[in-house]
């Protein structure tokens with residue numbers, strides 16, 4: 001049974017974005033300015049973003065579900081206004097256009113971009129104007145996901161669970177990643193232009209983005225989301241859809257432009273023998289916080305059998321390059337089927353650091369869901385009692401590591 005659900009609505013250049021988050025228990029202290037807006041700001045950053053991010057300063061306005069600084073158990077709805085809408089009011093108007101008006105003002109596009117949802121969207125929804133497709137397919141929608149994820153992060157934080165991310169590669173440039181990640185990952189990387197732990201690689205990544213921009217091209221990359229403090233036992237192996245690895249992969253893969261997801265050693269594990277992949281179970285005191293059973297390595301990425309092991313949950317994702325290219329790719333004109341180059345819209349050259357923040361949000365949503373599945377209750381007090389009793393039980397069995 002799913003405990004957390006969310007939905008978003010809104011077009012990239014429409015009035016704004018709407019987010020509705022259901023399942024958050026009552027009694028969670030929540031302040032938008034402190035717990036939600038900082039993530040929205042983090043999502044706007046990163047070297048390689050386009051001019052749109054200079055126009056927006058995303059803030060979540062809470063409409064329901066929070067009263068006097070605390071959640072009350074009802075659906076939390078939030079609005080994020082698009083400042084840029086003022087420049088698009090006519091093109092995005094719900095009203096029929098003036099038949100005598102200038103058709104250019106409607107900003108219609110008929111040249112689908114390879115890699116974007118443009119062409120398949122036009123065919124599937126039987127539309128003529130690509131704007132009807134791209135407005136919703138745009139990654140602008142991820143601002144609403146980040147707002148929902150931030151509330152889940154706040155819930156998890158109460159129970160000692162933290163979620164961070166970092167960028168491990170941009171295009172062909174790979175960062176050197178230390179064996180042991182810093183305790184507060186986001187604090188270590190948020191000030192970096194590419195949210196990377198390797199300052200040297202950051203310089204080369206920036207240069208690669210500059211080169212791509214100069215060539216009218218775009219770059220993708222890889223990011224890693226790490227969640228720590230998770231008790232063993234979230235998720236399950238009993239049914240395909242309760243497996244937490246599958247739920248995480250689906251959620252992260254649903255982010256715009258994500259083409260690959262790995263848990264722990266992921267694809268690289270397939271190239272090594274089992275003895276070099278699985279994490280030995282040890283009773284060595286150094287491997288754990290409290291006496292008992294522990295793990296010396298975490299190649300499983302915190303999940304065995306779709307269940308958390310108590311080690312950090314590690315999810316990696318590959319983002320393809322943004323599909324709006326100034327160096328226009330071959331396409332067709334949807335009005336007459338003639339050969340034409342793809343449309344160019346204002347866009348980003350690289351948005352991997354932003355996608356990493358969205359990755360954190362999706363991981364937070366899935367982990368909060370799994371957390372409430374295990375410790376469910378209607379209030380923070382009730383969940384705390386369930387959580388504490390389970391952790392005590394684990395410790396008695398010698399599995400206190402988190």
Ligand code: EPS
Nearest residue numbers: 012050052137138139140322346347348
């Ligand atoms: C985005 C807003 C968009 C793009 C980007 C993500 O703004 P605009 O289209 O007005 O420049 O910058 O979306 C895409 C890359 C895309 O392909 O749609 C945002 O808020 O993240």
